[in-house]
Amino acid sequence: MGLPSCETLFWGGVAVAGAAVFLMAACCVIFYVSGKKLKKRLEEEYGKPYC
Secondary structure, X not given: OXXXXXXXXXXXXXXXXXXXXXXXXXXXXXXXXXXXXXHHHHHHHHOOOOO
């Protein structure tokens, strides 16, 4: 008693989309934190930018 193939594809797609959203949010957090650290380090080494 399993799901029909069309429902399996639908719920599989929903699961993949959910995983993609979760990974996108995780990457955004990681890039935000590492970007702040990199900006601070570059300002210490080279000073603040003119622009």
